[in-house]
Amino acid sequence: MKTLEPSKTQPRAWWREPMMWLVVGGPAAVILAGVATLVLAVSRPDPVVDPDYYRRGLEINKTMAERQAAASEAPAVRPALEVRNHAATGGTPGR
Numbered sequence: 001m002k003t004l005e006p007s008k009t010q011p012r013a014w015w016r017e018p019m020m021w022l023v024v025g026g027p028a029a030v031i032l033a034g035v036a037t038l039v040l041a042v043s044r045p046d047p048v049v050d051p052d053y054y055r056r057g058l059e060i061n062k063t064m065a066e067r068q069a070a071a072s073e074a075p076a077v078r079p080a081l082e083v084r085n086h087a088a089t090g091g092t093p094g095r
Helices: 018-043 053-072 080-089
Strands: none
Touching: none
């Protein structure tokens, strides 16, 4: 029976093992990204909400309602079928 002999090569140092860098690299990258996010969040705070936000919202809604009312008073558009027929024949639509 053949006996196994111990390997004569020296083991590599822990920092020279590629698998170690794969295991440690992922969590290290996440920690670095978290620190970068924290630095950005602390150095650039969000602006404070306008103390009079409710009144400004009402004004915006009023303006939008006025624009919609003005748009609904625009002249009626010709029916799609009439326009399609005009485009297909090249002639003037029937009036």
